[in-house]
Every structure is written in C-alpha cells, then in structure tokens.
Amino acid sequence: MGSIAAIVAEIAEEMRGHEHRGKVADYIPPLACVPDSKFGMAVVLHDGTVHVAGDADEPFSIQSISKVFALTLALGAVGDQLWARVGREPSGSAFNSIVQLETEHGIPRNPFINAGAIVVCDVLLGRLQPREAIGQMLRFVRMVAGHEGIVIDEAVARAEQDTGFRNMALANYMRAFGNVHAPVELVLGTYFHFCALSMSCRQLALAGRYLMDDGRTEGHSVISARRARRINALMMSCGHYDNSGDFAYRIGLPGKSGVGGGILAVAPGIASIAVWSPGLNPSGNSHLGQLALERLVHRTGWSVFEPRGG
Structure with a gap:
C-alpha cells in the first residue's frame, strides 16, 4: 500500500477525468446550480493527520x-x-x-x-x-x-x-x-x-472522528464507545437508503450520504473520510463519491470485512 497522501491524490486525479458523473439534484434550486465537475476528498487518520485533495475545502450542503x-x-x-x-x-x-x-x-x-x-x-x-x-x-x-x-x-x-x-x-x-x-x-x-x-470535506471528515475513535474526539469523550458502535452499525445498514446493501458490498464501511453529493464514511479505529461530488446515482447517492470510496478501500484494505493483520 502506498502512502495515504499519494492514494488520495491519485483517486482525486482519476475522478477529475471520469466521464460518467451522475445527475446533480435539481429539485432544490441552490443544489441544481453546483457544477458536476466538483470533486473533493478528505481523510483524517487516527493519529490526527489530514490528507485532502481536489475541492476538499469548498463548503457544500451536507443534507x-x-x-x-x-x-x-x-x-x-x-x-x-x-x-x-x-x-x-x-x-x-x-x-x-x-x-x-x-x-x-x-x-x-x-x-x-x-x-x-x-x-x-x-x-x-x-x-x-x-x-x-x-x-x-x-x-x-x-x-x-x-x-x-x-x-x-x-x-x-x-x-x-x-x-x-x-x-x-x-x-x-x-x-x-x-x-x-x-x-x-x-x-x-x-x-x-x-x-x-454547509461544510467542506475537511470539516466533515474531522466531524466524523468521534465515530472513528470509540466516541472520542482528540481524546475527549463525545459519546460512549457503545453508542458510537451502534451509530456505525446503523450507518452500515441504513446510511444509503435503498442503495445501502450495495454500498456495504462494494465498500464495506459505515457511511451516510446526502443529496448534496457528500458521503461521510468511517473506518473504525483507522480513519474518518469525507468525499463530495454533486452528481448522484438513481438512489440519490454521489456517483463519484461511491466510486472514490471503493477505490480507497481497495487500495488500503480498510473495509470492516477485511482480515486484520493478514
């Protein structure tokens, strides 16, 4: 596995040139105005380091x-x-x-x-x-x-x-x-x-740290570890509407999407991840966001179903 910074940069570059970008939500007028060329990604590791690429510091509607x-x-x-x-x-x-x-x-x-x-x-x-x-x-x-x-x-x-x-x-x-x-x-x-x-990928990934770290953010308790695990379980099974099973199958991380094109995903104990691309698939989830997360998990082995240490 290459460095996380290199992997994030590579994925952002691959997404920039991707032909199929999904359809921007048009039933909320301010969302309809967002260009489908946008793509951002942020990964916050357990040690606190942050890796970003693309439009990761541009705020969007997290819906x-x-x-x-x-x-x-x-x-x-x-x-x-x-x-x-x-x-x-x-x-x-x-x-x-x-x-x-x-x-x-x-x-x-x-x-x-x-x-x-x-x-x-x-x-x-x-x-x-x-x-x-x-x-x-x-x-x-x-x-x-x-x-x-x-x-x-x-x-x-x-x-x-x-x-x-x-x-x-x-x-x-x-x-x-x-x-x-x-x-x-x-x-x-x-x-x-x-x-x-309205949040950027960087802000959203930072906000997800308490779900990544047993309910803690920077060592301070936000919620109990048990509650964090249960919220993650619901994100895994229900976080993407009628696309939740496919998301679990392809990506294998707890996650929650929004029709603004954002997805917050959690690799428990490892990383909090946010991606944003406003073009949606038919289920209302970011098309490129899901593809980017799939590639990230493939290159890092972060799926919760991946054997640890083997």
Whole structure:
C-alpha cells in the first residue's frame, strides 16, 4: 500500500477525468446550480493527520449527512427511548418514501430516511424550541469538527421550505398516527435547517472522528464507545437508503450520504473520510463519491470485512 497522501491524490486525479458523473439534484434550486465537475476528498487518520485533495475545502450542503449528528443529539437527549418511535431496519425504499408508514403505523424504518429524521427532530423539540435545537446542532458540529466557521446556508433552508411538499406530507402523516408531537411547521423548519448545514470535506471528515475513535474526539469523550458502535452499525445498514446493501458490498464501511453529493464514511479505529461530488446515482447517492470510496478501500484494505493483520 502506498502512502495515504499519494492514494488520495491519485483517486482525486482519476475522478477529475471520469466521464460518467451522475445527475446533480435539481429539485432544490441552490443544489441544481453546483457544477458536476466538483470533486473533493478528505481523510483524517487516527493519529490526527489530514490528507485532502481536489475541492476538499469548498463548503457544500451536507443534507442528509446531518441525520448522523441529529441522531447523536437525540440519543443524548432521550437514550434508547428513541427506538419506540423510530426503527433500526433498512427501508429498501427511497429516502422520501411514504409507502411503509401506512402499514407500519407511522413508525419510520430508521433515523436516516427522511421520515425517521423528522421524528428525530420532533424528539429534540420535546425539550427545545426550534431556534435552540438549531443552535445546539451548530454548536455540536463546530465542536466535533473543531471549526467555528461552520454555518447553515439560509438560502438552502428557504429553498427546502419552498419545495419540501413530500416532507410536509410525511410529517403530517406521522402526526396523524401520533408519532409527531410538535407543530409540523416547527419540526420541518428545524429539519430543513439541519439539512442546510454547509461544510467542506475537511470539516466533515474531522466531524466524523468521534465515530472513528470509540466516541472520542482528540481524546475527549463525545459519546460512549457503545453508542458510537451502534451509530456505525446503523450507518452500515441504513446510511444509503435503498442503495445501502450495495454500498456495504462494494465498500464495506459505515457511511451516510446526502443529496448534496457528500458521503461521510468511517473506518473504525483507522480513519474518518469525507468525499463530495454533486452528481448522484438513481438512489440519490454521489456517483463519484461511491466510486472514490471503493477505490480507497481497495487500495488500503480498510473495509470492516477485511482480515486484520493478514
């Protein structure tokens, strides 16, 4: 295996010239404007060294990757009580599907599909006002990333509010089943602001360190090691919607994608990795991001299914 710096640089160069780049999300207008030529990659190793390439320092809308951080906060607020309202199983359906909610009585399959993340926001609003919950999220991601400059893109949040009719339907449907308690407009406003977090690959990879290092960031405990392992397990099984099984098969790392083209992936005990390329595959996951991670794992042996020391 070559040096990580060389591997990251090689992959970024390979992605720059790749012909098939996927399709940029066009249903949220600010995302539709992002050129599909963009590609960034950042790898933060367990020893703290950071390797970046391409557009790794350009902020982008992390969208559903924020669901990992929202889940962390909700588990901190209510612990395992959360699982009475949200499941822990893969959905096998699109990220914004409403189909399963009827047969499963308003209980979303997992916290990483839109319906599940909306319930997670409702849980947080059981103790906080929307402004407080949004402030808590910002403080948390700034703390785990070690970057005070991380912001919420208000233009993206407004665009989500203007176009999020299916999310409104999901929230109202779950409210009808009694699984959303706060006023729907407040829950959705919080959810849209979480999705509008703007981070670079470098910041995102740094933010993922607590999931890589048994719940610690720079030696300080963020969550328990047990909780970090359980969040990683959910990322492995549910982090890519109806593409989660293929992601596990090809890459073999816990990960979470967003329709802004970002993916956060975790090699436990080894590295926290962020990639960004805005062109998506049909399941809403970054096409080049997945390809880059597949090549990274192939060249490093970082898959959790790879035998260690052999």
